[in-house]
Amino acid sequence: MSTFFTPGPAALYPTVEAHYAEAFRQNIGSISHRSAAFRKIYQHADEQLRILFGLPKETAVLFTGSATEIWERAIMNTVEHESFHLVNGSFSKKFYDFSKELHKFAHAMHKPFGEGFDASEVEVPEYAELICCTANETSSGVQMKAAEIHKIKKANKDKLMMVDMVSSAPYTNLDFNLVDSAMFSVQKAFGMPAGLGVWLANEKMLEKSERMKLHEGIVGTYHSLPSLWENYKKFETPETPNVMGIYVLGKVAEDFNKVGVDAMRKETDRKAKALYDFATKSADFEIFVENPNHRSATVVVLNCKGLAGDVIKQVQAKSDMILGSGYGKMKETQIRIANFPAVNYDQVQALIATLGSL
Numbered sequence: 001m002s003t004f005f006t007p008g009p010a011a012l013y014p015t016v017e018a019h020y021a022e023a024f025r026q027n028i029g030s031i032s033h034r035s036a037a038f039r040k041i042y043q044h045a046d047e048q049l050r051i052l053f054g055l056p057k058e059t060a061v062l063f064t065g066s067a068t069e070i071w072e073r074a075i076m077n078t079v080e081h082e083s084f085h086l087v088n089g090s091f092s093k094k095f096y097d098f099s100k101e102l103h104k105f106a107h108a109m110h111k112p113f114g115e116g117f118d119a120s121e122v123e124v125p126e127y128a129e130l131i132c133c134t135a136n137e138t139s140s141g142v143q144m145k146a147a148e149i150h151k152i153k154k155a156n157k158d159k160l161m162m163v164d165m166v167s168s169a170p171y172t173n174l175d176f177n178l179v180d181s182a183m184f185s186v187q188k189a190f191g192m193p194a195g196l197g198v199w200l201a202n203e204k205m206l207e208k209s210e211r212m213k214l215h216e217g218i219v220g221t222y223h224s225l226p227s228l229w230e231n232y233k234k235f236e237t238p239e240t241p242n243v244m245g246i247y248v249l250g251k252v253a254e255d256f257n258k259v260g261v262d263a264m265r266k267e268t269d270r271k272a273k274a275l276y277d278f279a280t281k282s283a284d285f286e287i288f289v290e291n292p293n294h295r296s297a298t299v300v301v302l303n304c305k306g307l308a309g310d311v312i313k314q315v316q317a318k319s320d321m322i323l324g325s326g327y328g329k330m331k332e333t334q335i336r337i338a339n340f341p342a343v344n345y346d347q348v349q350a351l352i353a354t355l356g357s358l
């Protein structure tokens with residue numbers, strides 16, 4: 001079997017296949033999403049994600065089709081006029097672009113590809129209603145530490161804060177008593193097949209959406225915050241959701257909680273250090289992100305001396321390991337290595353040995 005180091009879709013978490021098999025055994029693909037059986041599945045996922053992320057009772061766990069969808073929903077539901085975005089790569093830029101496409105006044109602070117943000121240099125425009133930041137810019141391997149995100153919110157208490165943690169959850173240790181909202185999709189660090197977005201949003205987000213709706217703002221239909229929230233109160237969803245995905249997500253979150261999220265974060269750091277130490281010593285690879293504070297623990301991006309495409313082909317031929325290619329223009333010169341929980345320390349060491357032997 002191939003080992004996937006791709007940053008999404010990514011390697012499946014080792015328990016996922018058995019959870020899906022059990023879901024089929026229990027007919028979860030066929031049960032009604034208005035049944036007690038489904039409500040139990042939603043409730044279980046909710047309980048496990050609350051433990052994993054330390055969610056306060058004001059924060060709801062809502063399900064959508066993807067994380068991309070949540071960019072749109074968050075803007076539609078909480079930005080009446082102005083949003084503010086920290087943009088330093090393709091994903092953070094899409095969040096910003098969505099706001100413009102939805103005819104909002106979108107402000108942005110930009111950084112070159114491969115650079116990150118520190119709270120001390122961020123100035124949030126006075127009338128911005130929603131601050132949008134990306135905990136891990138998957139395209140460039142730049143992370144923003146939770147502590148920096150928290151500082152921005154503390155300096156802007158009157159504004160809502162939304163964090164894209166798609167390629168870093170549950171590594172990013174957010175304080176949900178501060179951060180109003182965050183989101184992820186399951187095919188990255190949760191190691192599941194794609195097709196489910198998870199939106200964590202607090203009551204302040206809901207209240208904003210309800211106010212906008214009252215003043216005839218368009219907050220969307222079935223996946224507006226009021227609609228999602230109303231259904232969530234009974235552990236239901238407005239539409240027929242990805243029931244299998246919600247079931248398996250609850251199980252995977254339970255598996256993560258058994259390991260312990262702090263232990264998982266430490267292990268992520270240990271594997272990331274091994275990869276970065278290798279690149280520091282290697283003559284064939286070089287760490288792309290210069291500032292060590294901004295280097296991602298979950299997506300390691302390396303410059304290649306040779307053609308990145310050849311590296312990817314050789315690693316696959318030699319060890320049946322699949323690397324991520326560089327994003328967009330970086331395709332020819334960079335490789336991206338996902339350091340998600342699904343790949344263990346020994347697999348990372350095996351990859352390092354292969355890269356060192358090319």
Ligand SMILES: *Cc1c(COP(=O)(O)O)cnc(C)c1O
Pocket residue numbers: 008066067068069091134136137138164165166167185186
């Ligand atoms: C993958 C990714 C997304 C989009 O996720 P989808 O599940 O494809 O909608 C958004 N933000 C970041 C940082 C990502 O890595």
